[in-house]
Each structure stands twice: as C-alpha cells, then as structure tokens.
Amino acid sequence: MILCQSKYAEEIIHRSKMDNFKPVVTPVDTKLKLSAHDGEPIQDPSLYRSLVGALQYLTFTRPNIAYVVQQVFPFMHAPREPHFNALKHIIRYIKGTFDHGLHLYRSAPTRLTSYTDAD
Known part of the structure; x- marks a missing residue:
C-alpha cells in the first residue's frame, strides 16, 4: 500500500x-x-510561511523532501528572494512527482522493523 x-x-x-x-x-x-x-x-512573507508549513505537512508521506524543506524553514521570519526561489524549486519537484508516497509493506504482526540514521 502507498500512502x-x-x-x-x-x-x-x-x-x-x-x-x-x-x-x-x-x-x-x-x-x-x-x-x-x-x-x-x-x-508577501505570509505566502512563504504558508507554503513552507504546507510542505512540512507533506513530508509525513514524502520523506524524500524532508531535508530540502528544512533548508528553507530557518528563513521564515524574514524570507528573501533566493529563499522563495528555493521554495519554488521544491514545489516544481512536487509537481513532477505526484505519484510518490510512503510505501507500507505487509509484515507479520509480531515483527517490528525499525530504521535509523546516526546523522
């Protein structure tokens, strides 16, 4: 199943x-x-903030964009043109990858699979 x-x-x-x-x-x-x-x-900084927040919510099912969304997040208090351009780049990527999502696989109910990244 894909979320x-x-x-x-x-x-x-x-x-x-x-x-x-x-x-x-x-x-x-x-x-x-x-x-x-x-x-x-x-x-319009409110549009920037709104879009960054929306992309953060999208990362729940799109972990592949989590890193880049966190790169534009620190500039929410005073966004500038390069920050907005980076945000638009992320949105253009999303436009081409509507079918991407979080893959869930069937597993035995007593088996727990966990992944971690030391970084």
Whole structure:
C-alpha cells in the first residue's frame, strides 16, 4: 500500500500559483547557497510561511523532501528572494512527482522493523 497526498500536493501547487510551471527532477538546486542576508525581502512573507508549513505537512508521506524543506524553514521570519526561489524549486519537484508516497509493506504482526540514521 502507498500512502500518498497527491490531492494535497496539487492544492499546494495551486496555492503557490505555479500550475503552469514545468516540473524539475531534483528537489533542490545544488548550486544554490542560502544565506539570511542575500537578495531582496519578498513582498508577501505570509505566502512563504504558508507554503513552507504546507510542505512540512507533506513530508509525513514524502520523506524524500524532508531535508530540502528544512533548508528553507530557518528563513521564515524574514524570507528573501533566493529563499522563495528555493521554495519554488521544491514545489516544481512536487509537481513532477505526484505519484510518490510512503510505501507500507505487509509484515507479520509480531515483527517490528525499525530504521535509523546516526546523522
């Protein structure tokens, strides 16, 4: 079974007004380095905050975007253009990966499988 929030992802794209943008194949631009003082402040910080919060909720079924969403989160208090561009890149990735989700496999009821990352 796959837990998928494709309808919610579509709502995020619609809320961001990025319905006509082309999708990208990676969730982050590897050449981009975010800093608190680069670029101009954005005109509508509430939209930025709303979209970051929505993407955080999406990470429940999309752990593959958790890292990149946490990269744009620290700038919620004073978002600037490069931060918003990084956020738009994540949304463009979501647009191309509606079918991604959390895979749940059948297992014996007495068997517990756990994964961890030491980092």
